[in-house]
Amino acid sequence: MRAEEAAAPAAPPTAVTAGGLSFQVLQECEDPEYCFRFSLTPPAGKAEPYVAKLLFGYQDEKNYYSLALGREAALLTCRSQGVSSKLASWSGPTLRAEGATPLILRREASMLYLVADGRRVLGVLDSTFQAGKVTLQVTTPPAQVSEPQYQPTAEIAFGDDFMRTADQQELGEWTKVRGEWGFHSVRETNKSADFKLSVNPFSLGGKSTDWAMVTAGNWFWDDYEYSASLKSDGAHAGIAFGCVGADAFYLVRLDLRDPKLGAREIQLVRLHGEDRQVLASGYVNAAAGQWFRLGVATRGSCVKVLLD
Numbered sequence: 127m128r129a130e131e132a133a134a135p136a137a138p139p140t141a142v143t144a145g146g147l148s149f150q151v152l153q154e155c156e157d158p159e160y161c162f163r164f165s166l167t168p169p170a171g172k173a174e175p176y177v178a179k180l181l182f183g184y185q186d187e188k189n190y191y192s193l194a195l196g197r198e199a200a201l202l203t204c205r206s207q208g209v210s211s212k213l214a215s216w217s218g219p220t221l222r223a224e225g226a227t228p229l230i231l232r233r234e235a236s237m238l239y240l241v242a243d244g245r246r247v248l249g250v251l252d253s254t255f256q257a258g259k260v261t262l263q264v265t266t267p268p269a270q271v272s273e274p275q276y277q278p279t280a281e282i283a284f285g286d287d288f289m290r291t292a293d294q295q296e297l298g299e300w301t302k303v304r305g306e307w308g309f310h311s312v313r314e315t316n317k318s319a320d321f322k323l324s325v326n327p328f329s330l331g332g333k334s335t336d337w338a339m340v341t342a343g344n345w346f347w348d349d350y351e352y353s354a355s356l357k358s359d360g361a362h363a364g365i366a367f368g369c370v371g372a373d374a375f376y377l378v379r380l381d382l383r384d385p386k387l388g389a390r391e392i393q394l395v396r397l398h399g400e401d402r403q404v405l406a407s408g409y410v411n412a413a414a415g416q417w418f419r420l421g422v423a424t425r426g427s428c429v430k431v432l433l434d
Contacts, residue, residue, distance in 0.1 A: 142261055144187050144205075147179075149261035152271060155182070157278035158256040160233050161346040165226035166195075166262075167270040178221065179263040182231055183255030191255060193240065195229075197221050200240065200247050204254050214250040219243065226272060231260065232348060234279075237426060239348070244370040245398065249426045277346045284342065288328040297340065300330065303372050305338020307331065325417055326355050341369050353421025353432065358382035360414045367422050374398050378422055378431050380412060387413040394431055406431075 142149050153162055168176035177196045184190040188208040194201040200216040220242045221227045232239040233256065240248040262271060286299065290309040297307060312319040312327050321327040332338035356363050363382050369375035375397055381390040390412040394405045410433055412418060421432035 141264070142181075142184060142187075142259065144181060144184075144190065144192075148264040149179075149181055149184075150264050150271075151259050151261050152274060153260040153276050155233070155257050155260060155276065158233070159235060159279045161277045161279055161348075162231045162260055162274070163228070163277075163345065164274040165228050165272045166221070167226040167272070168221065168224075169265055169267040169269050171267060176221065176269070178269060180261060182260040183233070183258040184261055185255060185258055189255065190258065191238070195220050195242070197223055200242070202238070202240070202248050202250060204252060206254055213238070213252055214248045216247040218247065219245070220247055226270070230345075232279075232346075234349070237349075239426075241370075244374045246427070275345075277344075279346055282347075286330075286342075288330045290328070299342050300340045301342070303339040303341055305332045305334035307338065307340050339366055341366070343369075345370075349425050351421065351423040353419060355417050355419050356380075357417045358414055360385070365420055365422065367424065376422075376429065378420060380410070380418065380420065382412060382414045385414045387411055387416075392431070392433070394429065405429075 140151050142151060152164065155162065162182075166178060168178075175197055177194055180193040180195070181190045182193070188205065190205055191213075192203045192205060192210070197220060198218060200220050202213045202215070203210050204213050205211075222243065227243050230239075230241040232241070236251055236253045238248070238250050238252055239246060262269065284299075288309055289311075295308055300307070308331060310329050310331050312321070312324045319327070330340070332340065352365065352367060354365055356365070360383055362379050364377055364379040366375045366377050377395045377397060378392070379395060380392045384390065388411065389409040391407060392410050392412075393407045396403045396405055419432075419434050423430040423432065
């Protein structure tokens, strides 16, 4: 008898076909829940506006999701057993006219999301396909894909009690966006203070001539609940979330400029570059120098603000 070497596993395909068109495989997504991030640059030298066509959750030529992305529109369809159906569409800025547009595809157990240039443009409830290939239509000249990142996702927990010594001032998990930040304890103002009897014995504080902010987390965090205790010595204070850049995030802001307890405005604000939009507002009893528990819960395009 003659022993034979085991055959090497076949290399994954670098291209697939659908509807008579060829598609380059960007990523084989083996997990049921994931985020895939990449940047897309339109083909050079094309006179007409570029429309990118991507397939994801690709199983075969008859089963996949399809995304068509233009400068001012996006369309998501599902093709199952050879039959296509529209899932969602978007009218508004999507692909940049020039340069690379950062894109994120997010597949959850029951939700699909597309984030284009820091803005969530599509979100739909559908669980037809989970794992599968992510592909981009082959064009001549070709579009350019850069900085691809694939991240399986699952539920996580994050917390910080801010308990540090006076010498431990490295921010660690936190990243400074603006202002000066440091860790504090109640014994800075009362050396005999009992940590066990203090409401918030340790804290992370920031100061600035205009505004200050720190962030924690990763680019693939989404649909989460977050809360923090906060107080201010005489300025607006709040929590930022959904941060995709130093000038692109949501903000829950509470007016804590007045030391007297009274009706103070609370706002939910969306910031994107120079654009600042108040999405919701109201009034709560609040004052400077007091602790408040402020929180947010996000799910898709819905945001819930929680106070105490």
